[in-house]
Every structure is written in C-alpha cells, then in structure tokens.
C-alpha cells in the first residue's frame with residue numbers, strides 16, 4: 001500500500017505542471033467546442049431542411065394599402081368585372097423595371113399608376129379613389145403608397161435578381177413552375193422566369209409567397225447550375 005502511494009506521488013511529481021493545467025482546460029474547452037458545434041449544426045440543419053413555418057414567410061400575404069390585382073394588369077384572360085373585356089397582359093418588367101439590372105425588382109411609384117388611372121377605371125371604385133388621392137389627382141397632396149413587402153429574406157442573406165434573370169432567360173430548362181413550351185425553349189423573355197420563385201403571380205388577386213425560398217432550395221439550384229455554394233455567396 002505504502003509503495004503504491006509513493007509510486008503515485010512519484011508519478012505525480014513527474015507530470016509537468018503545464019500538462020496539469022492543460023488537461024482541465026482542454027476538458028472544459030472541448031465541452032465548449034462540442035456545444036458550439038452542436039448549436040451550429042442544429043442551426044444549419046434547420047436552415048437546410050427546415051419546414052417553413054407559415055409566420056416566417058411561407059404562403060404569406062398581407063392586405064395592401066390598395067387592393068392591387070395582378071390578374072387585371074398582368075393576366076391574359078378576361079376581366080371578372082366585365083367578361084367581354086380582356087385583362088391587360090402587361091409585362092412584369094413594365095412595372096418591376098429594375099429586375100433585369102439590379103438586386104431589387106422595384107415596385108412602380110404612384111405616378112406610373114396614375115398615368116393610366118387619371119382617366120381609366122370607374123369613379124366609383126373605392127380602391128382607385130385611394131390611388132387618385134395618393135397621386136394628387138383630385139388636388140390632394142401627393143403621397144407615396146407604402147406597399148408591404150411579401151417576400152423578404154432575413155438580414156443575413158444576400159439576394160440579387162439580376163444574375164438569376166440573366167441565367168434563367170438563357171437557360172430555360174432551369175425554370176421552375178412553367179410548362180414545357182417555356183422550359184424547352186432556347187431562350188425566353190424575363191417575365192417567363194419569375195414563376196421559379198414567385199409562382200403564377202399573373203393569376204393572383206393578391207400576391208402571396210408560394211415558394212418556401214429556404215436555404216435548401218437556393219443551394220440545390222446553385223449546385224445543379226454551377227453557381228457558387230460557399231456561405232459567403234449568400235451570407236453577409
């Protein structure tokens with residue numbers, strides 16, 4: 001017994017002090033690394049596979065200051081109000097002018113609406129009345145319309161429209177939610193590619209987010225089409 005104790009004492013003396021200090025530090029540090037890694041992995045996994053929670057932006061829609069129907073303006077059917085009249089079939093880029101050149105698609109200023117609605121549309125339409133008030137048509141003060149954003153990425157994500165429109169118009173086979181006459185073409189107009197991420201907006205009375213637009217969807221398409229998949233490509 002005595003010899004055992006003395007041999008432990010002996011060994012203890014031989015253990016260098018730096019090792020005595022390092023072992024507990026490593027143990028605690030290792031635990032920290034495990035905790036941080038686990039948190040990070042959980043974070044990434046939810047980011048990747050996470051089923052969209054409705055509140056966090058999937059299938060979301062908002063009431064807008066004016067009930068602006070994409071159907072009437074961008075659709076190609078007949079007006080509900082008077083089926084003998086056609087919908088306008090305006091091109092998406094007529095209103096979302098910067099979508100082919102910039103990060104943001106852009107939403108037109110009220111003056112652009114007023115260009116038509118100064119004269120077009122019944123006086124009695126309450127929504128058009130709000131529009132005319134904002135445009136200062138009836139002598140009221142001009143005031144921009146504060147449209148509410150439907151699609152919005154978190155602050156740590158970077159999204160730019162321009163490269164997507166450029167790539168998809170030249171590579172229609174990568175377009176989502178479109179018929180084979182579109183995806184089979186050699187190249188298409190910009191307004192043919194929006195459905196990939198926004199669904200069929202021209203058929204929406206009120207715009208809503210129909211694609212989850214979660215990280216997995218972005219990364220899958222990037223991988224399939226030779227676009228960057230490093231974290232810094234999409235994260236600030």
Ligand code: HEC
Nearest residue numbers: 066067068069072081108112113116120121122127128131
């Ligand atoms: C190129 C012309 C044109 C532009 C630009 C335009 N509109 Fe219209 N808008 C129309 C026509 C045509 C109708 C159908 C009028 C009717 O029912 O007789 C219409 C209808 C409407 C209606 C009534 C819809 C309904 O169901 O009764 C609203 C509201 C409206 N527009 C808002 C807007 C807003 C907001 C903008 C700008 C972002 C805008 N419009 C830009 C031509 C235009």
Ligand code: HEC
Nearest residue numbers: 068073074090091092095147149150151194198201202207
């Ligand atoms: C006459 C102008 C006009 C035309 C044409 C038009 N839009 Fe819009 N768009 C608007 C306005 C105004 C808003 C903001 C109000 C709203 O969300 O309804 C909007 C909103 C949107 C949004 C939602 C933006 C957000 O907040 O996330 C998308 C997506 C969109 N448009 C796509 C399209 C597509 C795709 C087309 C072509 C099929 C199109 N738009 C044609 C005027 C237009």
Ligand code: HEC
Nearest residue numbers: 092096099104105106151152153159164190193194196197
């Ligand atoms: C690859 C996916 C993708 C495609 C293709 C795409 N969008 Fe978007 N769009 C988004 C995302 C993501 C957002 C939200 C961006 C943010 O919050 O920074 C967005 C936002 C918008 C908005 C909101 C406001 C703004 O100014 O950006 C409009 C309007 C819009 N898109 C219109 C369009 C139109 C029109 C097209 C087709 C010409 C189109 N988008 C094609 C993914 C896409």
Ligand code: HEC
Nearest residue numbers: 158159160163167174196213217218221222225227233234
């Ligand atoms: C339909 C396929 C597709 C989807 C979906 C998609 N992307 Fe892309 N993205 C591309 C392609 C292809 C490019 C490269 C285009 C080029 O420059 O040739 C690109 C380029 C980018 C770029 C520019 C990268 C750089 O530095 O050049 C960013 C940022 C980006 N995407 C972010 C996103 C985000 C965020 C999402 C999800 C909301 C998304 N993308 C969804 C296909 C897609």
Ligand code: HEC
Nearest residue numbers: 043044046047157213214215218219222229230231233234
């Ligand atoms: C092609 C674009 C793209 C790339 C590349 C990308 N991300 Fe993301 N990431 C997104 C988008 C869009 C979101 C926001 C939507 C969501 O939560 O899925 C997101 C969200 C996240 C979140 C938050 C998840 C949550 O639940 O809030 C984390 C963490 C994350 N990304 C980490 C990473 C890491 C680490 C990499 C590199 C391995 C990476 N991302 C590469 C697009 C991208």
